[in-house]
Amino acid sequence: SVLTQPPSVSGAPGQRVTISCTGSSSNIGANYDVHWYQRLPGTAPKLLIYGNYNRPSGVPDRFSGSKSGTSASLAITGLQAEDEADYFCQSYDNSLSDVVFGGGTKLTVL
Amino acid sequence: EVQLVESGGGLVQPGRSLRLSCAASGFTFDDYAMVWVRQPPGKGLEWVSGISWDSGSVRYADSVKGRFTISRDNVRNFLYLQMKSLRPEDTALYYCAKDVGRYLESEDWFDPWGQGTLVTVSS
Numbered sequence: 001s002v003l004t005q006p007p008s009v010s011g012a013p014g015q016r017v018t019i020s021c022t023g024s025s026s027n028i029g030a031n032y033d034v035h036w037y038q039r040l041p042g043t044a045p046k047l048l049i050y051g052n053y054n055r056p057s058g059v060p061d062r063f064s065g066s067k068s069g070t071s072a073s074l075a076i077t078g079l080q081a082e083d084e085a086d087y088f089c090q091s092y093d094n095s096l097s098d099v100v101f102g103g104g105t106k107l108t109v110l
Numbered sequence: 111e112v113q114l115v116e117s118g119g120g121l122v123q124p125g126r127s128l129r130l131s132c133a134a135s136g137f138t139f140d141d142y143a144m145v146w147v148r149q150p151p152g153k154g155l156e157w158v159s160g161i162s163w164d165s166g167s168v169r170y171a172d173s174v175k176g177r178f179t180i181s182r183d184n185v186r187n188f189l190y191l192q193m194k195s196l197r198p199e200d201t202a203l204y205y206c207a208k209d210v211g212r213y214l215e216s217e218d219w220f221d222p223w224g225q226g227t228l229v230t231v232s233s
Contacts, residue, residue, distance in 0.1 A: 001153075033217040033219075035220075043225070044224055044225045044226065047219060050219040088155055094216075098157060101154050101155035
């Protein structure tokens with residue numbers, strides 16, 4: 001994938017975890033917005049963060065997004081069992097002229 | 111409730127064709143661009159194709175250009191993906207999703223997504 005995510009992260013209930021999304025100068029580094037999606041087991045992907053740090057209504061404030069340089073991050077605080085899911089980042093790449101995604105990160109709540 | 115339901119997936123031999131459908135409900139379909147995104151087994155998401163609200167603008171990933179055709183029916187509220195000359199590497203779960211705007215802009219996000227339909231290309 002054009003955007004690189006760790007394949008997996010884990011944390012205990014109540015803890016804070018972060019998921020990185022690393023790109024390059026032709027996507028995140030070119031100041032294109034990053035969006036994040038959550039896919040719970042057996043369900044459709046759900047928009048979690050748009051425009052780098054904005055939460056759609058209904059998304060708990062435990063979820064936050066940030067961006068710096070050629071990378072973006074999704075932070076989840078107060079980890080809950082229901083957060084166990086796959087998380088994907090999305091941006092745009094101007095050398096490919098395509099929407100690009102990360103490979104996805106599986107979050108395990110211990 | 112905004113809902114997208116894909117259908118049409120299945121097992122198909124290499125070189126054959128398949129048409130995917132996505133039924134939209136709960137929103138004004140012709141106010142939004144729509145996209146197809148796929149996820150091959152064990153891999154990340156891949157944007158496949160997008161179409162503007164009025165079908166005036168369509169785009170394709172290089173990997174499917176010339177083989178896939180996206181279209182929409184704004185009367186029946188359906189999105190389609192006609193896939194021809196299918197290859198094993200097209201095997202994936204195909205999602206349709208609603209774009210945030212009317213046109214295909216580079217920084218658009220997608221919300222909501224359907225549950226996906228599985229396409230398997232194998233002999």
